[in-house]
Amino acid sequence: MSSDNFYVGWQDDMPPSTKKFIKKLLLFIGLITVSIVVLIVVFQKPFNNHVFEFGNTTELTGVYIAKPYPMLQLTHNSAALNSESVLLVGFGKFGAESIMQDIENEEGSLDLNEITLAGTLIYGDGVALLELTNKAQSYVSRSGNFRQPLVIDKNSELITLTGEILDPKCYFGVMKPGEGKIHKSCAIRCLSGGIPPVFRVQDDNANTFRYYLLSGKDGAYINQELLPLVGQVVTLQGIPYSHLDWTLLEIDPKLNTLISGKNE
């Protein structure tokens, strides 16, 4: 290359031949970059259509069920929801138990009472949750009606299921994706903060899922024991039973089997 083509950065302009080369190079870089961007988006896994109504507050009325996890058994239909019950979760990466405890410290026991709560709806795939966004201020009122305790039938036998332990708050709408390796740390934080663990099991030969709320024996809190198993494929043994429109799976964390090497 002749000295006429020597590039000096502080000069006003670069040599014409260099300029021509750089223009072609930038075009090439542009084409490569566009190809990478298109490939990445096109071959990306699709997101689910779950919803987090961020910024919208909804009031729900139902019977408060405290155990094993705080829920509302809806007594008034909600247009957006297609479920009998709503799982309650706290603000951020926390469960609703401490919030409901704070409310009960003011209002007295609310278990099995019909109450109205305000919060942010999270829903998808037939499951609904209510985030008590304003913490104890999420409580609106109680009607004075109440119901008898739920009858629990635990005659089922031990079953074995394979799937992923998720935090339902993120999975059913707050985050996309709210599953797998990239969400693992967040799910661990959420379960550690008391959000009820949900076990997602894919139906055979179908892209549909069944969801189980996990607990220890008689509804014992086992979130901390489950943390090492979150966000990966595991096989669990447990006793299922119906709880409102949920299926609870009582498990002994020591009996679980971890199948490694595959993320959903």
Place this chain on the structure above:
Amino acid sequence: MGVNYKAVQWNRQKKNYDVVLWMIIGGIVLLFSSLQLVIHPEITAETLIIRTSALTAFVLLHLILMIGPLARLDTRFLPLLYNRRHLGVSMFLIALIHGAFSIIQFHALGDVNPIVSVFTSNPNYQSISEFPFQILGFIALLILFLMAATSHDFWLKNLSPEIWKGLHMGVYLAYGLVIAHVATGALQYENHPVYWGILFVGFTAVATLHIFASIKENKVLTALKTNAVNEGFVEVLNVESIPISGAKAVFIHNQNIAIFRYLNRISAVHNVCKHQMGPLGEGEIVDGCITCPWHGYQYIPENGRAPEPFIEKLHTYSVKVIDGKVWVNPTPKPEGTYVEPAILEQQ
């Protein structure tokens, strides 16, 4: 040592460089976001920000790492090198957006401090597929921060070129950590072969260019060394072993030679003072002159002559610097002969 701070000295080509750089960044962000919103309208704003910033920083990091070897292989790539530090700082800022949003999204508003959570939430250090990949990204971001924070010439002068260059070689460690971060993180979820293919091609391109540049450089060095040997030069010592404004003495082919380093130059003269045979190689450069440690007799390093009105003269020797090593031709020049000093490359 006093260091003067100078603001960025803008010129037309630097401005053009930054305009093109930010057009590329804006183009990636716009295209990626638009495609996401059209093909995956369910995406959340947080996920869009995390993925857009990740992709943009990742593409720029590859570009940064390829510029060096490309410019060594073909000088037409030199304009890309000219303002590479702005490219590096821009890449860091975008990576910082990715890191900050990820930490807020996945670790904030929980029962543990978010930074502590990055290191403790996933303890599967023994597994590759389950490895806590966010830690790798976190460490890479720290390295990139150190590099971005010290990218100005102020730090180049303040830290010394050796320390500065050593610190900035950390980009390769950061790159390795980023590759591992992506492979054990995003690609454990987005595991389509196309994703693995893009990662592999990017890594291979960076590695191959470095290998080719290294082969070319070695060829040039080998040719330089062969020529030097043919011309009678002998490799004697590392430039770095000579103190600045000082000397090292060597004894080769029965010649006692003092090699001086001064003003980014290297010169060699006979190591014996004309006054009382003092060891000049133990002296220093004072006021631009070789100064004998015994009685302060002085000589000009390029020609070995005492400054006028003095008349003493030393033998001088031809010198070269190849790949950080000083080469000397031990055949002495007649006393007082001017010899072009070897100019050290600016770091």
